[in-house]
Amino acid sequence: MVSSIHVSQTSLKRLMKKSIKTKICKVCGTEFKPQNSFQKVCSAVCALTLVRQQKSKEKRQKQKAFKRKCNVEKREFNKRDIRWQHKQTQKAFNKMRVLQELEWFRQRGLEPTCISCGKPKGNDQWACGHKKTQGGNSRLRYDEKNTFLQHNYSCNMQKSGDIEGYEKGLIERFGEEEGKALIEYQNSNTHDKKWTCEELEEMRKKFNVEIRRLEKQMQDIAA
Numbered sequence: 316m317v318s319s320i321h322v323s324q325t326s327l328k329r330l331m332k333k334s335i336k337t338k339i340c341k342v343c344g345t346e347f348k349p350q351n352s353f354q355k356v357c358s359a360v361c362a363l364t365l366v367r368q369q370k371s372k373e374k375r376q377k378q379k380a381f382k383r384k385c386n387v388e389k390r391e392f393n394k395r396d397i398r399w400q401h402k403q404t405q406k407a408f409n410k411m412r413v414l415q416e417l418e419w420f421r422q423r424g425l426e427p428t429c430i431s432c433g434k435p436k437g438n439d440q441w442a443c444g445h446k447k448t449q450g451g452n453s454r455l456r457y458d459e460k461n462t463f464l465q466h467n468y469s470c471n472m473q474k475s476g477d478i479e480g481y482e483k484g485l486i487e488r489f490g491e492e493e494g495k496a497l498i499e500y501q502n503s504n505t506h507d508k509k510w511t512c513e514e515l516e517e518m519r520k521k522f523n524v525e526i527r528r529l530e531k532q533m534q535d536i537a538a
């Protein structure tokens with residue numbers, strides 16, 4: 316009886332040993348026969364390296380988590396920072412308006428021209444030209460009726476918007492009646508508006524949706 320039990324135990328051990336297959340060392344990549352199924356590396360040297368690797372991985376993860384936390388805090392801070400909100404929202408609005416303006420000309424089969432000098436782009440860049448300036452007119456800074464395609468350098472920056480040319484351009488482009496109505500609108504909506512961070516964020520989302528739509532449309536046309 317006793318001996319038969321003994322035999323079956325050795326065969327069991329043998330079986331178990333057989334079932335542990337060779338492995339590839341996690342560190343150096345050589346094949347080895349592990350002592351047990353938990354062994355991941357071939358040698359003491361590789362075991363030490365593995366510990367070191369795990370430690371530096373933990374360190375990296377900690378740094379990543381810290382960075383993530385900082386970014387979340389920064390986002391939260393920016394959300395409440397009205398100047399940051401205006402900067403981001405203006406950027407999106409201006410980009411959207413340039414795209415909308417290019418689309419306006421495309422739909423009419425016209426070459427895009429500058430609102431204040433009437434010339435095509437040339438070597439300049441297109442900008443969203445505010446008739447009433449952004450800084451002085453908080454109400455009109457995100458208003459489509461106050462913003463049209465303009466040369467960035469030669470007209471917007473160098474001639475500070477060229478207001479005289481701008482008004483002539485509006486009448487030339489939209490006709491006497493509509494052009495004058497636009498000028499009247501711009502001149503009568505100059506009172507200040509206090510924007511909230513939430514309002515700006517909401518608007519920016521819409522601007523970005525419109526930007527994506529227009530950009531996709533342009534890609535489709537070009538393709």
Ligand SMILES: [Zn+2]
Binds near residue numbers: 341345358
């Ligand atoms: Zn190894």
Ligand SMILES: [Zn+2]
Binds near residue numbers: 431432433434469470
């Ligand atoms: Zn121009």
